[in-house]
Structure formats: structure tokens, C-alpha cells
């Protein structure tokens with residue numbers, strides 16, 4: 260398809276149910292909130308939001324963000340520990356620029372967020388995958404890997420991981436932090452799903468463990484407001500923040516996204532972000548129920564999984580001989596799509612897993628998508644129950 264008159268990154272064919280879409284559907288996006296915030300802010304005579312911004316990010320916005328995060332994390336967040344980014348991806352790229360050299364070893368979880376692997380490839384980093392289990396990163400496997408490698412950093416998604424949905428328990432968080440101090444490596448903690456917890460509160464984000472300064476925590480409004488805002492933050496000790504601020508990128512272009520920051524400041528101060536989060540939680544909680552019920556009914560004897568308690572994803576394990584990429588090849592004919600597990604592997608493994616996102620579609624479409632998925636499984640593996 261021609262991309263001349265295309266606005267969005269992904270074009271979703273309305274006839275296809277694409278469980279690969281890891282972003283909210285248009286109906287869920289907060290148009291009214293942004294309209295109200297823009298009207299309120301742009302009716303003020305102050306034009307500062309149209310200037311080059313302070314390198315660290317607008318102080319008023321960081322203040323509002325620090326208050327919001329302190330409340331939602333139930334842990335104090337200091338505005339001086341926040342740096343405003345254009346989203347988690349951009350922050351990760353900048354961190355790689357400043358903290359790594361081509362050829363450096365970095366550790367990632369196996370599985371990990373597949374597009375982070377693309378950023379690491381851009382920086383010519385050598386990725387070493389570390390095993391996970393049902394509770395996320397396997398700390399013993401990490402310790403074993405530290406015996407043979409000196410990683411520049413570890414990239415980890417501690418809460419409602421993409422793709423697995425796992426959340427790292429408190430004791431593992433503590434051990435991870437101790438290891439980063441003992442072995443002197445940086446932890447880049449991608450916390451973009453932390454505020455999308457639908458049941459109990461997860462353990463605090465790694466960057467809020469005050470005694471440690473080995474953590475750079477990544478947050479983003481992509482998952483809690485809108486990806487098109489391109490607005491996020493890094494939470495870290497002041498010497499890390501100063502390192503980001505001193506980069507050539509910020510020196511030349513000023514702070515990232517001052518205009519959007521000014522609008523989102525209104526959203527935070529008016530309490531609209533909290534209201535919107537409650538709506539997202541209720542919606543996603545319901546979609547998890549719908550997708551879970553459909554999977555049990557249609558594919559209950561073929562897939563195993565833990566239903567997620569946050570984030571966007573179901574991580575389905577299929578019988579050993581099933582290949583997710585094979586399924587995907589046949590899926591187009593059935594007008595359904597998803598992400599095969601191998602994409603999330605740093606070593607070409609996880610072939611019998613697939614990832615389904617429930618963020619984009621409403622309940623009935625989720626159920627229809629699972630029905631189509633069952634047709635695909637039946638066609639490719641007729642002997643499965």
C-alpha cells in the first residue's frame with residue numbers, strides 16, 4: 260500500500276484481527292482530554308511552550324509528574340530525578356549513545372521486547388539473553404552470566420513484561436540491585452506498563468529504590484495517555500540526569516517536547532490522567548476476561564498461559580512441535596495475525612510461543628480473533644486436540 264497519505268505507523272486492515280497491535284484502538288484514545296487541555300493552555304498569553312525547552316524538561320511539568328508518580332507508585336519521586344524524553348524508545352536510544360560503545364555486551368531478558376533489540380542492533384551491541392521463569396528474570400542465571408561477561412547494561416522490563424506479562428517480585432528486585440552494585444553494571448528498567456496494573460499493586464519500580472544509583476527507569480505516556488504524544492521520562496540519580504542533559508542532542512535542540520509537556524501538565528494537574536487511567540484499567544480488565552474466556556473455550560486444550568494482571572499481552576505457550584511462524588504464515592488467509600514468539604528471543608528460540616495483545620480490539624473482536632486462530636491451528640496441526 261502507498262504510504263503517501265498514511266498518518267499512522269501501522270495500517271490495520273479492517274478485515275483482519277491483528278493481535279500484534281500493541282497499542283490502543285482509536286476509540287480508546289483521549290481526544291476530549293487533549294482538546295480540553297489544549298484549549299486551557301493555549302488560551303493563556305504565555306508563549307513559553309513554543310520556545311526551545313529547558314534541557315531536563317519543563318520544571319512545572321516535572322513537578323506535576325513527580326507528584327503524580329509519587330502518588331501512583333506509593334513511593335516518593337523527586338522532580339530533580341526526572342528527565343523528560345520523547346518516549347521510552349528515544350530514551351533507550353539516548354542511553355545507548357551515552358553509556359555504550361559498539362561491541363559492548365549488554366544483557367536482556369529471554370524473552371524481551373523485540374523492538375528494543377532493534378535499538379541495540381543500531382548501536383552494534385552484543386546482546387546476551389538471560390533466562391526468565393514465571394517470575395521474570397532468573398537471578399541465578401544472571402549471576403552465572405556475570406561470571407563470564409562484564410555487561411555495559413542490563414535491559415529489563417520488571418513489571419507486566421512485554422511479551423510474557425511476568426512481574427519481578429520484590430526479593431528478586433533487591434537481589435538484582437545488589438548484583439548491579441557488586442558487578443558495577445547499569446540497569447535500564449523499562450517500566451512502561453507499571454501503571455497498567457489491574458489487580459494488586461506491583462512492587463515499586465526499580466528506580467524508586469532510593470539507595471541505589473545504578474538504575475535508569477524508563478516511563479512513557481504512550482501506554483497511559485497516547486503514543487502519538489511522544490512523551491516519556493527517565494527516573495534516575497542526579498548524576499545520570501546530568502549526563503543525559505549534557506548530551507549534544509539536548510544542547511542543540513533543547514529539552515524534548517516542551518509543547519506536549521505543557522499540555523500534559525494540565526492533564527496531570529486537573530486530575531484527568533487519574534480518571535483516564537481508571538477508565539483504561541476497567542476496559543483492559545474486561546478485555547482480559549473476554550480474551551481469557553475465548554481462549555479457554557476455543558483453544559483450552561492447546562495453549563497454556565497465565566492470564567495477565569496488567570500490561571497489554573497474553574503470552575501463549577503451544578505444544579513443543581508447534582512453530583508460531585508457521586502459524587503466522589497461514590494466519591493471513593484466515594484474516595487474523597499475532598506476533599510469533601521467536602521475535603522476542605535474543606537467540607532464535609521460543610518458537611512454540613505466540614503473543615496476543617488485547618489493547619486494540621473490543622471484546623467481540625477478541626473472541627472472533629480467537630475463533631480464527633483456532634481455524635489456523637486446526638489447519639496447520641490437524642492432529643492437535
Ligand SMILES: Cc1ncc(COP(=O)(O)O)c(C=O)c1O
Pocket residue numbers: 281345346347348349372416421449451478479480481486490491
Ligand atoms: C516494553 C516497551 N518499551 C517501550 C515501548 C515503546 O515506548 P514509547 O512509545 O514510549 O517509545 C513499548 C511499546 O510497545 C514497550 O512495550
